[in-house]
Amino acid sequence: MSKAVSVTRAVEMVPDGASLLIGGFMGVGSPHRVIAELVRQGRKDLTVIANDSARPGFGIGQLIDARLVRKLVTSHIGTNPETQRQMIAGETEVDLVPQGTLAERIRAGGFGLGGVLTPTGVGTVVAEGKRTIEVDGKVFLLEEPLKADFALLFCRRADYLGNLDYFLTARNFNPLMATAGGTVIAEPNEIVPTGVIPPDEVVTPHVLVDHFIEKGASHGR
Amino acid sequence: MSKAVSVTRAVEMVPDGASLLIGGFMGVGSPHRVIAELVRQGRKDLTVIANDSARPGFGIGQLIDARLVRKLVTSHIGTNPETQRQMIAGETEVDLVPQGTLAERIRAGGFGLGGVLTPTGVGTVVAEGKRTIEVDGKVFLLEEPLKADFALLFCRRADYLGNLDYFLTARNFNPLMATAGGTVIAEPNEIVPTGVIPPDEVVTPHVLVDHFIEKGASHGR
Amino acid sequence: MDDKVTIARRVALELREGDLVNLGIGLPTTVARYLPAGVTVHFQSENGIIGMAPVPEAGLEAEFLTDAGGGYIGAVPGAAAFDSCMSFGLIRGGHLDVTVLGGLQVDELGQLANWMVPGKMVPGMGGAMDLVSGARRVIVAMTHTAKGEAKVLKRCTLPLTSVRRVDLLVTELAVIEPTGEGLVLRERAPGVSIEQVIAATEAHLIVPESVPEMAIGAAV
Amino acid sequence: MDDKVTIARRVALELREGDLVNLGIGLPTTVARYLPAGVTVHFQSENGIIGMAPVPEAGLEAEFLTDAGGGYIGAVPGAAAFDSCMSFGLIRGGHLDVTVLGGLQVDELGQLANWMVPGKMVPGMGGAMDLVSGARRVIVAMTHTAKGEAKVLKRCTLPLTSVRRVDLLVTELAVIEPTGEGLVLRERAPGVSIEQVIAATEAHLIVPESVPEMAIGAAV
Numbered sequence: 001m002s003k004a005v006s007v008t009r010a011v012e013m014v015p016d017g018a019s020l021l022i023g024g025f026m027g028v029g030s031p032h033r034v035i036a037e038l039v040r041q042g043r044k045d046l047t048v049i050a051n052d053s054a055r056p057g058f059g060i061g062q063l064i065d066a067r068l069v070r071k072l073v074t075s076h077i078g079t080n081p082e083t084q085r086q087m088i089a090g091e092t093e094v095d096l097v098p099q100g101t102l103a104e105r106i107r108a109g110g111f112g113l114g115g116v117l118t119p120t121g122v123g124t125v126v127a128e129g130k131r132t133i134e135v136d137g138k139v140f141l142l143e144e145p146l147k148a149d150f151a152l153l154f155c156r157r158a159d160y161l162g163n164l165d166y167f168l169t170a171r172n173f174n175p176l177m178a179t180a181g182g183t184v185i186a187e188p189n190e191i192v193p194t195g196v197i198p199p200d201e202v203v204t205p206h207v208l209v210d211h212f213i214e215k216g217a218s219h220g221r
Numbered sequence: 222m223s224k225a226v227s228v229t230r231a232v233e234m235v236p237d238g239a240s241l242l243i244g245g246f247m248g249v250g251s252p253h254r255v256i257a258e259l260v261r262q263g264r265k266d267l268t269v270i271a272n273d274s275a276r277p278g279f280g281i282g283q284l285i286d287a288r289l290v291r292k293l294v295t296s297h298i299g300t301n302p303e304t305q306r307q308m309i310a311g312e313t314e315v316d317l318v319p320q321g322t323l324a325e326r327i328r329a330g331g332f333g334l335g336g337v338l339t340p341t342g343v344g345t346v347v348a349e350g351k352r353t354i355e356v357d358g359k360v361f362l363l364e365e366p367l368k369a370d371f372a373l374l375f376c377r378r379a380d381y382l383g384n385l386d387y388f389l390t391a392r393n394f395n396p397l398m399a400t401a402g403g404t405v406i407a408e409p410n411e412i413v414p415t416g417v418i419p420p421d422e423v424v425t426p427h428v429l430v431d432h433f434i435e436k437g438a439s440h441g442r
Numbered sequence: 443m444d445d446k447v448t449i450a451r452r453v454a455l456e457l458r459e460g461d462l463v464n465l466g467i468g469l470p471t472t473v474a475r476y477l478p479a480g481v482t483v484h485f486q487s488e489n490g491i492i493g494m495a496p497v498p499e500a501g502l503e504a505e506f507l508t509d510a511g512g513g514y515i516g517a518v519p520g521a522a523a524f525d526s527c528m529s530f531g532l533i534r535g536g537h538l539d540v541t542v543l544g545g546l547q548v549d550e551l552g553q554l555a556n557w558m559v560p561g562k563m564v565p566g567m568g569g570a571m572d573l574v575s576g577a578r579r580v581i582v583a584m585t586h587t588a589k590g591e592a593k594v595l596k597r598c599t600l601p602l603t604s605v606r607r608v609d610l611l612v613t614e615l616a617v618i619e620p621t622g623e624g625l626v627l628r629e630r631a632p633g634v635s636i637e638q639v640i641a642a643t644e645a646h647l648i649v650p651e652s653v654p655e656m657a658i659g660a661a662v
Numbered sequence: 663m664d665d666k667v668t669i670a671r672r673v674a675l676e677l678r679e680g681d682l683v684n685l686g687i688g689l690p691t692t693v694a695r696y697l698p699a700g701v702t703v704h705f706q707s708e709n710g711i712i713g714m715a716p717v718p719e720a721g722l723e724a725e726f727l728t729d730a731g732g733g734y735i736g737a738v739p740g741a742a743a744f745d746s747c748m749s750f751g752l753i754r755g756g757h758l759d760v761t762v763l764g765g766l767q768v769d770e771l772g773q774l775a776n777w778m779v780p781g782k783m784v785p786g787m788g789g790a791m792d793l794v795s796g797a798r799r800v801i802v803a804m805t806h807t808a809k810g811e812a813k814v815l816k817r818c819t820l821p822l823t824s825v826r827r828v829d830l831l832v833t834e835l836a837v838i839e840p841t842g843e844g845l846v847l848r849e850r851a852p853g854v855s856i857e858q859v860i861a862a863t864e865a866h867l868i869v870p871e872s873v874p875e876m877a878i879g880a881a882v
């Protein structure tokens with residue numbers, strides 16, 4: 001059974017109210033076709049977990065513009081004044097998480113770990129309401145794992161089985177999110193026959209990937 | 222300043238009583254030239270952290286044979302009767318750790334995390350004397366980070382800067398140990414000019430690597 | 443049919459198209475030989491690969507492509523190699539569909555002991571504790587008794603591998619499903635009676651009205 | 663000399679051969695321009711690369727090679743790309759030699775606030791909390807005052823980025839080293855007097871016998 005699906009079909013799988021891990025850093029390495037289709041289909045009340053919300057009109061910023069996001073778990077919104085406006089107006093809930101902690105929390109969710117013990121945030125507002133654990137005389141914050149109903153990724157190549165690799169700084173959160181989505185959907189820049197990506201260059205093994213977006217009219221640049 | 226050193230010089234850096242992370246799984250992906258030189262120079266009272274002790278006469282088994290290991294932290298000694306004999310006779314201290322926990326503890330040590338919260342081992346003898354932490358209704362064991370004075374690795378290629386990649390199942394613990402050694406020494410199968418390993422294929426960035434073993438009379442197979 | 447073949451053939455019927463499967467060293471490894479025709483599964487070896495394939499013919503061994511026992515293996519097109527954290531992240535994170543492991547003891551709680559005999563044999567747990575704690579489905583493949591001693595017990599006397607209840611026990615005599623109510627006898631081996639299974643078992647077995655023979659046919 | 667150039671040039675003198683260095687977006691980024699001749703350092707961008715190089719000439723931008731601000735960058739031979747866990751593992755694990763960040767406030771405890779102004783500006787901490795908690799050496803590069811208001815204070819009034827004491831503060835007026843005893847005035851900018859630095863500073867400054875001028879020369 002092929003994992004290839006159209007971007008329309010992929011987004012039809014996502015219900016209103018779903019939680020989404022979305023890859024990318026300032027839009028670089030985000031699944032832009034999937035995001036555009038989420039907007040077109042008007043999927044709403046979403047919880048989005050992502051490094052940032054890019055900027056208005058671009059990447060995850062498009063979901064913010066269209067007011068499809070109820071809650072955003074992210075490390076940085078400084079580049080998107082619309083996200084800041086919605087947060088201050090109480091229209092969108094924003095949970096700010098240190099970037100390294102966000103990455104580890106997603107990996108912990110995907111790898112079956114109970115949480116992350118990090119020195120980051122100890123003694124700051126980030127620590128409020130959280131447990132601290134002392135190990136070998138040092139204090140760490142217990143940060144809980146993160147998972148979501150879907151992980152929406154961008155990758156360099158997908159082979160027919162669903163093995164993925166990535167491009168330079170477009171890798172960022174994508175391989176981590178691949179471990180932590182209930183359904184994992186990858187938007188590849190290129191689709192290649194099985195075996196084209198050598199075993200040592202596969203970053204995300206195919207067993208983690210449920211679907212990848214096939215080429216379509218909107219593909220290519 | 223070149224990171225290339227002779228295997229003799231590399232082992233001269235290791236003092237008696239040092240703690241060593243040694244890569245490899247049943248000897249596959251272990252730094253065999255470095256191990257042989259540790260035996261030749263008779264470095265003793267070592268603490269070795271490694272997945273297993275391979276078998277007598279091979280890989281880490283050579284260190285066991287030569288009685289250079291005071292303490293072994295490992296997941297499996299079933300393939301090395303000499304290790305079992307030394308353990309039962311009280312000659313070598315053996316600390317048995319579940320394999321996935323061992324891997325995460327090393328990564329936690331290398332990545333500045335306070336420990337690992339794992340479901341593995343809860344309710345078993347492995348949990349004795351350890352803290353358990355409940356997160357979201359589930360119980361996890363708190364396993365502490367592991368670091369060592371040295372990490373001794375085997376890799377496929379090292380470039381002149383010290384970027385590393387690996388071969389298939391010879392990868393195993395090597396890239397994790399690269400993060401957690403005070404001094405990291407890699408034994409490459411091949412040395413290549415900087416730039417030969419593409420950025421996306423580098424598994425261990427050069428900043429983690431202090432030295433790599435240059436080619437020598439004993440190189441090749 | 444050889445006891446071990448009976449076990450391996452029956453276990454093979456549990457594997458589903460597309461499953462990610464980890465087979466322990468020894469008897470469990472042989473399960474791969476008896477996969478039903480047309481079923482493709484992906485074999486993981488916990489030392490760092492998905493897509494392991496049978497030992498290649500002599501002369502084609504790849505120096506750095508081995509299984510968890512250190513033996514040479516092959517790889518299918520589309521295989522993926524990775525480090526030990528990824529390998530056990532897949533296992534612990536619920537991405538591994540099935541693990542098949544050997545056992546020393548299984549008890550009425552469905553708990554497994556398979557990694558040490560205090561004072562006698564201490565090989566270490568290797569990946570077994572992670573596999574039993576983390577896999578979606580844990581199948582124990584073991585002989586029903588050892589030297590006449592029962593291995594399916596009221597309570598394990600050896601140190602547990604995990605407190606998790608395993609999903610299925612397959613022996614040369616029976617298929618037993620551990621449940622919240624206890625051990626349910628699901629199937630008998632060809633030619634074996636319910637009474638024979640009970641006689642070889644220390645644990646109490648729940649016996650449903652129908653206990654069919656294993657559907658493993660007569661020969662390979 | 664422009665204030666920001668003064669700061670960047672002075673910070674550049676802190677970088678040592680072979681250092682792994684993370685430069686924050688904005689003023690800190692410009693430090694790379696003033697590296698002393700013959701000193702090679704490795705620049706990390708926390709979105710996932712070591713070996714970032716200046717923006718290439720127009721037309722050579724690589725679509726998927728960007729810095730933490732989303733701007734195009736180049737890469738040196740031997741660059742390495744990786745995911746966000748590796749990137750912050752390097753930072754948190756003590757593998758990053760130096761981070762240079764901007765600041766809103768620094769206080770007598772050497773604590774930094776640089777990520778939010780409650781009710782006004784809440785950009786989020788991005789990687790700043792990890793960088794300040796984890797880097798071996800934290801250098802704050804900021805203007806000494808903002809619109810006439812002191813930024814070097816007895817205690818920060820804004821939310822802290824980390825409770826860790828930063829290692830050095832470089833402004834257009836001074837180089838200040840936070841220590842266990844308090845803030846020590848180490849250097850003055852060219853033509854700036856000790857009294858001018860003290861007047862622009864709310865915090866108490868410990869003034870050693872000798873407070874030399876920054877050795878940044880007269881021009882680029």
